[in-house]
Amino acid sequence: MLSGCATVQSATAPHQVRVSGGVVQGSVRDGVLSFKGIPFAAPPVGDLRWRPPQPVQEWSGVRQATAFGHDCMQIPFAADAAPLGTSPAEDCLTLNVWRAAEAPKDGKLPVMVWIYGGGFVNGGASPAVYDGSRFARQGVVLVSFNYRLGRLGFFAHPALTAEAGGAPTGNFGYMDQIAALEWVRDNIAAFGGDPNNITVFGESAGGGSVHTLLTSPKSRGLFHKAIIMSGGGRGPLLGGSRLSEDTPGGPRSAESIGVEFARSVGIQRTGPEALAALRALPAERLCDFNLMTLNVPTYSGPMLDGQLVVEWPDAAYRAGRWAQVPVMVGATRADIGFLSARTRDEAFALFPDKAAARATYDPDGKADVQTLVALIGMDRLMLEPARYTARAVASQGIPAWHYRFSYVADSMRDEWKTGAPHATEIPYVFDTVELKYEAKTTDRDRQVGRVANTYFANFARTGDPNGQGLPQWPRYEAATDVLLDFSASGEPVAQPDPWKARLDVTEAAVDAASRK
Incomplete structure (x- = not known):
């Protein structure tokens, strides 16, 4: 996950803002200023596949932020209630910001951060129904972002656990969500947003993600209100594996599931050489199912990793171990x-x-x-x-x-x-x-x-x-x-x-x- 940094100041040119990484140029339409496709972390490709999100790579000059970045790798499906607006790719860790064009840049506007659904295997920030213009006209700064999905977002293997050396592993999609919230904390003031008034909201898997953010020790202090739309809340919304331990009478460990997937593609060992071979696989080979074919024995979904997800939300709420917002x-x-x-x-x-x-x-x-x-x-x-x-x-x-x-x-x-x-x-x-x-x-x-x-x-x-x-x-x-x-x-x-x-x-x- 990304570490915090000092709040950056906005650039002075019209519709330009300086953020972590450099200056971005937005565009105005019907009184709303929007910025799209802003990187909030380095592309999680190559050796960065299945690693926590790394600091954004700096760019020179002014980056045009007028088009959505790629949605994360997946197989879309025809019946999606929110069809994607971009082609999926592994290089996908970008976010988008909407605000009223005439709002003061130092206005300390309330901020809403949207987390899309899709069963943790589909979805993205680009669908038209997620456009933030109406919220912007209500005096809100709306942020949406992408997080890794499927086996690219939720995957465990003994070699990954060893490589992590005690750091969180497995729930990479959740790590992306936390990294995006850290980016919002550090950069949203440059858009006129108030970093001390942030609301996270999401639907379905996005609502389940809000439960995780409310109850994870790794996301404390990153938001101040929460909205859960059809997000479950009694036990896991999907999956339910532990990172390394099989659950008696329940699901196998996420590591066991990861090893089985590796063997299904001809990777027999479990050491660093297995991890290198897994990272060399085409992204398409890892994304061979979608929400309509989700019952896949070699995919764990989100898991209890002992650090980011330490318990299911109902237990955390019952014990008072949550953000209390x-x-x-x-x-x-x-x-x-x-x-x-x-x-x-x-x-x-x-x-x-x-x-x-x-x-x-x-x-x-x-x-x-x-x-x-x-x-x-x-x-x-x-x-x-x-x-x-x-x-x-x-x-x-x-x-x-x-x-x-x-x-x-x-x-x-x-x-x-x-x-x-x-x-x-x-x-x-x-x-x-x-x-x-x-x-x-x-x-x-x-x-x-x-x-x-x-x-x-x-x-x-x-x-x-x-x-x-x-x-x-x-x-x-x-x-x-x-x-x-x-x-x-x-x-x-x-x-x-x-x-x-x-x-x-x-x-x-x-x-x-x-x-x-």
Whole structure:
């Protein structure tokens, strides 16, 4: 990870800023000044593959920062809710900054740092729906960045552990996230941002990353508020391996998985010569799967490495071992879940109180099995963990704000009958609905985008999403269990959680399983 350095000062020429590495030239469009493709670390290629991010290489003259850098190496897939805007490459550690063009450079504006999702194997900062212009017009400095994915981002091997010599290894994608936050801390004042008012936010794997940042000892002090969108929070969102130890009855170690991958490509040894051979592999050979084919036995995903990730987030929240900053957390109404049950009996076998579960999920015994499995899986993976996080935060006297996103674009209502699917809230949060739905965008879609974007910007500004002209969003308290629903009608509605009974039986099941 990168070490801190003194805050750099902005250059004097219009639309130019001096950052770590040199001077960058941005561009103005519709009153927003943006800088794209700024390196925040050295390219992680060659001998730097599977190393912590190294200091950025300095450049001479003025670097044009008007186009996104490459998204990180991956195999894109056609159904991506946020299609990439660049071609993937291993040289990808760049970031992007948006701010209002007329904002003073010393304005100490609130800063938001976006972390994309994609199951830690897909995603990037270039998709159009992640454009930061609307946040910039709200008086926020918006930063997005790339982090390494798949085996290039999350990979362990005995030779790598030996080479690290006791330093963190394995979770290179998380190291990139921390390096990007260090860059923001050291450089954002040059863009008019306040390094003492930084909010991290992310969705799906990005939301899971926010959990990691909140609970990792390596990211302390790098941000001051956090927003978790469909990020789980009960145990690992993906994977769950330990770095070097097999888990009894659970996943193999990440090192064991790495050795198996090496053998699958003809690399039998486990010493430095094996590492040299692995680093010589074409990047394409390492990225042979995507989110649609993620169940790969030779990929570990994020892991417990003992230094950056020392425990799963729910345990850290419960013990008070986390950053203790204001938190906004929620999920979508028809979010994702992974449950392999094929019958009602298999689905209800997960609950210690099967009668209560049946009475809650299937009171008349007539629920469609596929729908039932989807609801139970969603509650276990996304909805109950979001509530758990809000409760844990609130119980320690820290402001927590719980939401559910139910709104469905008018053009998609015939297709998404059960509510807002996973990731569909993103264009509303960024107020980029027209970039997503184009000519099909309705006035109601636009209004929901304006409102959601304003709530999120307000939270970044003050730690409280409320503001003039917005329906009141009560701070979360377990006793009242009130959340804000971005409802199907388009109106934000604060109400006690209508799915409380479902989440209660799910909570009891998860807690019982954790005690075994």
